[in-house]
Amino acid sequence: MDDRDLFERITRAVQPALAQGRVARYIPALAAVDPHRFGLAIADTDSRTPRGTGDWQVPFSIQSLSKVFTLALVLAADGEALWSRVGKEPSGAAFNSLAQLEREQGIPRNPFVNAGALVVTDRLLTLTGDARGTLRDFLRAESGNPRIDFDAEVAWSESRHGHRNAALAHLLADHGRLDNPVPDVLDHYFWQCSLAMNCRDLALAAGFLARHGVRADSTRLLTRSEAKRVNAVMLIGGTYDAAGEFAHRVGLPAKSGVGGGIIAVIPGRCTLCTWGPALDDHGNSIAGITALDTLTTVTGWSIF
Ligand code: DON
Numbered sequence: 283m284d285d286r287d288l289f290e291r292i293t294r295a296v297q298p299a300l301a302q303g304r305v306a307r308y309i310p311a312l313a314a315v316d317p318h319r320f321g322l323a324i325a326d327t328d329s330r331t332p333r334g335t336g337d338w339q340v341p342f343s344i345q346s347l348s349k350v351f352t353l354a355l356v357l358a359a360d361g362e363a364l365w366s367r368v369g370k371e372p373s374g375a376a377f378n379s380l381a382q383l384e385r386e387q388g389i390p391r392n393p394f395v396n397a398g399a400l401v402v403t404d405r406l407l408t409l410t411g412d413a414r415g416t417l418r419d420f421l422r423a424e425s426g427n428p429r430i431d432f433d434a435e436v437a438w439s440e441s442r443h444g445h446r447n448a449a450l451a452h453l454l455a456d457h458g459r460l461d462n463p464v465p466d467v468l469d470h471y472f473w474q475c476s477l478a479m480n481c482r483d484l485a486l487a488a489g490f491l492a493r494h495g496v497r498a499d500s501t502r503l504l505t506r507s508e509a510k511r512v513n514a515v516m517l518i519g520g521t522y523d524a525a526g527e528f529a530h531r532v533g534l535p536a537k538s539g540v541g542g543g544i545i546a547v548i549p550g551r552c553t554l555c556t557w558g559p560a561l562d563d564h565g566n567s568i569a570g571i572t573a574l575d576t577l578t579t580v581t582g583w584s585i586f
Contacts (some may be wrong), residue, residue: 288580289322289335295576296320296558296569303560303568306540311385311439312343315542317560320569322577327492328553330426341478342557345434345539346377346565348474349399350404350488350516351417357508359409367405367459368398368514377522377565378446380453388457392519394537397450403471404460413470418477424490424498429571437476444472481543481555488553490547491535513547521571524564530576533584544570548583571578 285292300320319342323334355538356364371392375382383390383397390398406413413431422430441448451464451471479487490497491513495504504512516535519526521544522546524576528536536546542559544567554577558569577586 285333285577288577290486291580292322292573292576293320293335296572299569299572300558300560303562306561306565307413309393309443309540310435311383311433311436312559314519315342315559316556319557319559320394320573321481321540321557322573323485323555324552325482325485325489325554327489330486330498332482333483334485337554337557338481340557341480342543342559343433343475343539343541344477344484345544346394346399346542347473347484347537347539347541347543347545348417348477349394349402350512350520350537350545351420352399352402352413353393353515354473354504354508354512355416355420356402356405357505358407360487364393364405365404366400368393369432370511371520372523372525374523380446380449383450383453385490388459390453392515394519395522396447397454400447400454400467400471400549401459402461403474406562407466407470410462414473415440417474421477421479421487425479425488426498427483428481428487430442430479432473432478433478434478436478437473439523440472440475441468442467447471453556461531473540481557482544484543485553488547488555491547492549492551492553493538493548496550505562509549513549516547520581521566522560524566528566528571532578533586534574534578535585537569538566540565542570543565544574546574549585551583
C-alpha cells in the first residue's frame with residue numbers, strides 16, 4: 283500500500299473519533315485548542331524527510347511527550363543510576379496520582395507518571411544546570427528545526443493551576459527524593475511540557491529510539507540496551523493506566539501527552555507521531571490511538 287492510500291484509510295478511520303472525547307481543561311491554555319484537528323507523521327530511520335498527512339505541520343503543546351526525551355537525556359548522562367529512584371512497572375493508576383506515590387514511599391512507579399517525570403527533571407537539572415534548555419536544544423538538533431520553543435502562556439497557565447504537580451513534588455521532597463528545591467523542579471517541568479512542536483519534528487526527534495540509540499547526526503546518545511529500556515518502559519507505561527489496552531490495540535512502544543500528541547516507535551523501521559487534541563479518560567488522544575491502531579492493522583508493522 284502506498285502512502286496516499288495509507289493516509290486516506292487512516293484519515294477515514296479517525297473521522298468518527300474526532301467527535302469523541304474532550305480536550306484537556308485542567309491546564310486552561312490547552313482548553314482553547316480545536317478538537318477536530320488531526321495530523322500524522324512518519325519518519326523512516328534512514329531518512330531526514332518525514333512524510334505526513336492532515337495537520338502534521340501545525341505546532342501543539344508536547345506536554346508529557348517531553349518525558350521520553352528527558353528520560354533519554356538523563357540515561358545518556360548518568361547511565362542506569364536513575365533506576366534506584368524511579369521504578370519501571372506499569373502504574374495502573376492515573377498519571378497524576380498522589381495516593382500511589384504516598385503508599386510507595388516516594389518511589390514513582392515509572393518515569394512517565396508525573397511523579398516519575400519530576401524525579402527525572404530533578405536529575406537532569408542537577409546534571410546540566412538547565413533541564414528545560416537542554417531539552418529544547420536537543421529537540422532542535424534532532425529535528426533540525428531551530429525555531430522550536432517554549433509557549434510561555436501554556437507554561438504560566440500550568441504553573442498557576444498545577445496544584446497536583448506541586449503536591450507531588452512536595453511529597454517527593456518530603457520523602458527525600460529530590461536534590462533541587464521544589465519550585466525549581468516544578469518550573470523546569472512546566473516549561474519542558476510547554477514546548478510547542480509539530481508531528482513532523484516530533485517524529486524526527488524521536489528517531490534515536492528507532493535507531494537503537496543513534497542520533498540524527500550518527501553519534502550515539504544511548505547504548506542499544508538503554509534504547510531498548512526506554513522503548514520497553516514506553517510500552518508498559520507510556521499511555522499510563524491504559525498501557526495494556528494500547529498495547530493490545532496498537533502493539534508498539536508509545537508516549538502520549540495531554541496536548542493530544544502520541545509518539546510511537548517501530549525499532550529499525552520508523553517513528554510515528556499523531557496529533558488529535560480530544561482525549562479519553564486516561565489522558566490519551568482518541569484520534570491518535572485510532573490512527574495508530576489502523577496503521578498497524580493495515581500495514582502489519584509490529585514489534586511482535
Ligand atoms: O503535568 C501535567 O499534568 C502536564 N504538564 C502533562 C501531563 C500529560 O501530558 C499527561 N499525559 N497524557
